[in-house]
Amino acid sequence: MKLHRLELTGFGPFRNTQIVDFDAFETDGIFLIAGRTGAGKSSVLDGVCFGLYGGVPRYEGSERRLRSDHCDPADPTRVVVEFTAGDTRWRVTRSPEYDRPKQRGTGMTTEPHRAQLDEWIDGEWVGRAARPVDVARDLDEILGLNQQQFLQVILLAQNRFAEFLLAKNDDRQRLLRRLFGTRTYEGYQTALDERRRAAEAHVTTAGEGVQMLLAEAETMLAADGLEGIDAEATDPGAAAVDAEAGTSLEDRIAAVARGVQRAAYRADSLRRESDEAEATHRAADRAHTDLVALRDAQTDRARARDALAAREAEQPAIDADRSILDAAREAEELRPVLEAEAAAEIALSSALATEERALAQWQTVVVAIEA
Incomplete structure (x- = not known):
């Protein structure tokens, strides 16, 4: 934040309007507000x-002061502050x-x-807020500091510095806590101490x-016999382990780590053996599947051969039946002729009978005529 202009009217010791142009001191760097006691420097x-x-x-929030x-x-009382925040x-x-005074009465x-x-x-002023609550909310976002923070890091309240210089160590520490x-x-x-203690307990x-x-x-490795296995016999890349290894935590962890490496090597060996056994299986x-299929094929072939032998044994009877069937087929072709002959014989017998009756009737008629 950068201050540009301050206008005070009816404020503090100033009845008439007083203007402080901070831009006039922009090129001076650090400048001093000086004057006699009561001249209005703090104001x-x-x-x-x-x-x-x-x-x-310094007025403890009493605005009437x-x-x-x-x-x-x-007379009016007014304060105008112009500043730049950001751009x-x-x-x-x-x-x-x-x-x-009342305007009426x-x-x-x-x-x-x-x-x-x-x-x-x-080039002109545009209104953004017109109520104290809205102005305070907008300035809080614009400035990024509340009043307490502003007084702690930007504007040191009057008499606080002298109080700090004259205070005892404990009082100075409390004052520093209050100021900053x-x-x-x-x-x-x-919180960090509590976390440290919690971390130590953890x-x-x-x-x-x-x-x-x-x-x-260690118990599991001993039960599996891994502590007494020669590392070079199980894993050529592993170093031999001294049976009289130290009992410190680091030595025990190192021994267990070597045991775990051996167990991992054994597990890899067993895994490879399992994979090979699985492939063999x-x-x-x-x-086995191929042999079962072959056996089934051979059984089907034997059954077919037995059926063929049985059919070959029945061949003479089959040939006789075939001859009868052929003769019956040939006779079947003569069936219409035979049936026609039988019908003709029946018709001939009927005609002869009719002829006999006719001749008998004729004889009767002839005899009757002659008589």
Whole structure:
């Protein structure tokens, strides 16, 4: 944040409008606000703090103390602060609560706390907020610091520095905590201490767990006989292990690690043997399947041969039946002729009978005529 201009009217010791042009000292670097006691040096800083945050630390938040005692009842009280935050220029205008004459009638009325925030855009001021609560919310986002933080890191409150120089060590430490808000960092320190203690407890618990797991691993390796196996006989790349190895935690872990390597080597060997056995089993299963298929084929062939021999034994009877069948087929061709002959014989017999009856009737008729 960079200050450009401060305007004070009816504020602190200033009844008339006073303007501080900070831009006029821009090229001077560090500058000093100097003057006699009561000249209003602190009021300049009070005006900046009041304009930005609506309060002054040395007055303990009493805004009625902000109005100049030299003001007539009708004189206004106003503070205007122009500043730049980021790449934007802002102007905040603020008036404290004070009593003024009524515009109608007699007596006094209370002028409420007023605030307005404007932004400099294209050569003119554009209003952004017109209520104290809205101005405070927008300035909190623009400045990035609340009033307490501003007073701790930017504007040291009056009499706080002298109090610090004259204070005892314990009081100075408390004052530093109050000025710079170190309670947060003390909280961090306390939290870190608690985390350290928790980590130490966790390490202790984990160490006990490691001891227990290490003992179980040693028991399992001993039960599997891995401690007495020659490393060169099982794994040519492994180093021989001294039977009288040290009993420190590191030596025990190293011994268990070597045992695990041996177990891994044995597991790899057993895995390879299992893979080979599985391959042999699959080959035997395929051979068994082929033999079963061959046996079934041979059984089918023997059954076919037996059926063929039985058919060959029946061949003479089959040939006789075939001859009868051929004769029957040939006779079947004569069936219409035979049936026609039988029908003709029947018709001939009927005709002869009819002829006999006719001749008999004829004889009767002839005899009758002759008589």
